Structure formats: structure tokens, C-alpha cells
Amino acid sequence: MKGLIKKDILMAKSNLKVLMIIFIVFGLMSFSGNDNSNFAFIPSFLSIVIMMSTFSYDEFNKSNQFISTLPNGRKNYVLAKYISTLIVLLVSIFMTAILLIIFSLATNTMNFFEIINIIFGCIIGIIFVLCFFYPFIFKFGIEKSRIILFILAFGITGLGGILMKSNFSVTIPKALIDFFNNYYFAIFTVITLGLLFISYKISEAIYLKKEL
């Protein structure tokens, strides 16, 4: 499996340069003095997009067949995809965190707790995307999954817009809000890890049955 992880990182290597450029732009923005915390998720999001591109390389190279001939190849392939994506994501998050710290020191606009919140939000948000899309990719391939990604992204945005226009509101009990405010780190961590496990198991089941 180490080999498959290495393969994905090597495949993504050329695209990782794009990520480096994004970091530089992000870094320059940090020193411009504007609050750019809203853009902090971009490097992490790009890192997952880049890792998704490794599926394209695999499809283009028809390497799925080759991987199926490796000892435990199919199981390891799925696990390696999740692990390599998480590695790149965590490196990206780490670099984002460093930039945010530099930004906060330079502009004095953010405290440590806010930085932790932003980073935590990035990790959770991107892992949610990963959990949702990877089973689709294993089932339908990267091209069809990209279309699904776009349809859903526009669909959710559109639905949000419609709900906002229609003054849709939900009353959430105050006790629930308080509970959430107190324990959201733990709640999201548990949900994310659970989702990650379920997503991995679904992807594995799909890929083991897939006829290549």
C-alpha cells in the first residue's frame, strides 16, 4: 500500500506546484492587511481537487487493471486513495495554519482561538467533500463524478438562495444550540471520523465488486 500512496503523491506532484502558487498568493494577501480568513479553505479545497485528479491519471493509464493484479491490490488502492488525500490535505492545512498565524501576527486581527476554528472548519468541510465524493468516483469514475459535483454544488447553492428568498426559517431549541456551542469540536470530530469510515467502507465495497 505504501507504493500506491507514493504513486498518488508522485502523480499529484506536478499539480502540487499549482497549490504552492496558491499558497504564495494567499501569503501575499495575508501581508496586504485585509482579512482573508474567508479564503483559508481554498488551499485545502484545491488539495482535494488535485488528489481527485490522480483518479484521472489512473483512468487514463488504465492502471486499474494493473492494480487489480497486485497482491491485495483493490483493497489497498481504495485505502491508499483516502490516506494519500488525507496526507496532502493535512500538509495543506498545516501550511494554511502557518500563514494564518503569520497573518494574525502581522495584522493583529485574529486570535489563536479564531485560527483554530478556521482550521477546524477547513478540515471538517473538506473531509465532508471527500467522504461524499470518493464513493461516487469509485462507482462512476472521475468524469461522471465531476459532473455530479458541479450539479450538486450549483443545486445546493440554488436551493440555499431559494430558501433565503422565501424567508425559510427553522426554530432550533436553545438547549440544543447551547449543547452544540459547548461541544461542537467533539460533535464534528466524531461525525467526521464516522463519515470517513462509512465512506471508505462504501468505496471499498464498490471497488471490490467493480468489473474492470
Next chain:
Amino acid sequence: MLKVEDLKKKFIRINKKKQKEEFYADNGISFMANNGEIIGILGPNGAGKTTLLRMIAGILEPTSGKISIDGLNYQENEIDIKKEIAFLSGNTKIYNSLSTYELLNMCCDFYGVDKSIRESKIKSISKILKMEEFLHSRIGNLSTGQTQKVNIARCMIHDPKYYILDEATSGLDIISSQLILDFIKEEKKKGKTILYSTHYMEEAENICDNVVMINKGIVIKTGTPQDIKKETKTTNLRDAFFVLIGGSYDEK
């Protein structure tokens, strides 16, 4: 020894009336390959050769039937079997952005080749295949023949007992295909078993110890090329094939 017994593979396809229908790409294939033999799997396009080899290589799961490699089967010993096989197909592309060295090193990781012998193994394979001059070049920049050498090197890296070569010379020029044929002969000398599918009957006639002729998913003849020619009273396997299918080829 490799043994295939009554192997079947069912697929679903859309017919002319745009309805789903089941069909058997392979419908009860049986044959045996002894150690050190080159077995030719022959037949026209669509005969079921690729499906058969994919099942033997563990890429596809058979609908029914048995595959036994050195007495092991895929249900119980998948990892052990896969350590002993190498699969090469005519349409295998390799990672263009990697160098030959990176690819071979990666394959060592895939098969758990010991780190202490990796360097010497990559060096010796590149020497055998005369790849030293482009060992560190990007695969995307190599010629077809050089790329094919890399493909062969990838198969050799874990020193498998069985090679499964699916139309490995298809679409290659005379030099590149000769490279594959030489490689097959060399590996046979080392006692390796090679399953070699092709629709180039002449090629098979020259290198195969035994051939399995397939048409429409069923075995129509097995035996040595000499025996098949003798039995069909023909002078080459191409004519023998037409005699065995009754004179003409119906693609339906």
C-alpha cells in the same frame, strides 16, 4: 502448474432492440499449463481471450469454474497467487510523468521487494533490457519500443512464475514486437510459464509449446501447433482455425 476448469464469464449487453441480454464471453473453458510452457491462447477478436486472461490474472471474477495456480485458488489464496503472476496487456499505458526508475521502484513497493536488493534488481533488469540510458528519463518522452521495455521490466521486477500476456504485441512495430517475443523465449528458458494471447496465428506457431484455440467463448481445439496442423491437414494455424470453425468466420 496452472489449471483452468470449466471457466465461464457472463456479461450483460444491450442488444439491437436496446434490451438488456446476458451473454457468455467465455463459456466453459478448460486447459492446463505446465511449468516452463508457453501456452498460446488463440482466436479472433471477441473470441473471449481477454476475458479469460483477465480472470486468470484476478482482474475479473469468473461467473463459475475453477482457476488453480500451483494448487492454490483465488478464493483462499489471492495474495499468494498474485505474488506469482505478472499481467501485461497491449493497451497498458504506464505513468508518463514518472521516470522509468521511479516506476520500477514503485513496483518494488507494490510487490514488497526487499529494499536491500532493489537497486541491484533495477540495475540488472535495465541491463538485460538495455534500458540504462533512459532509466532516469520521463516515460512520456520514450519511444514505443522503449516504453514496451519499461512494461516488460515492470512485469519482471518481482520475478513472477507466471506471465499473462494479453495481445502484448498488438499494434507494435516489428522491432517492438520482437522485443516481447525475445522476452518470452528468455523467460521460458528460466522455467517460467507464459500464457500468451494473440490473434496473430503465425506468431503463436513460432513460440508456443501448446495452443488453446477459442471461438465465441468456447475451446475449439487444444494441442501443439504441429498436432493441430496434422489433425486438420493444414500447413499453418490460420488455416487450421478456419477448418476447425467450419470454413468461414461468422462474427455474430
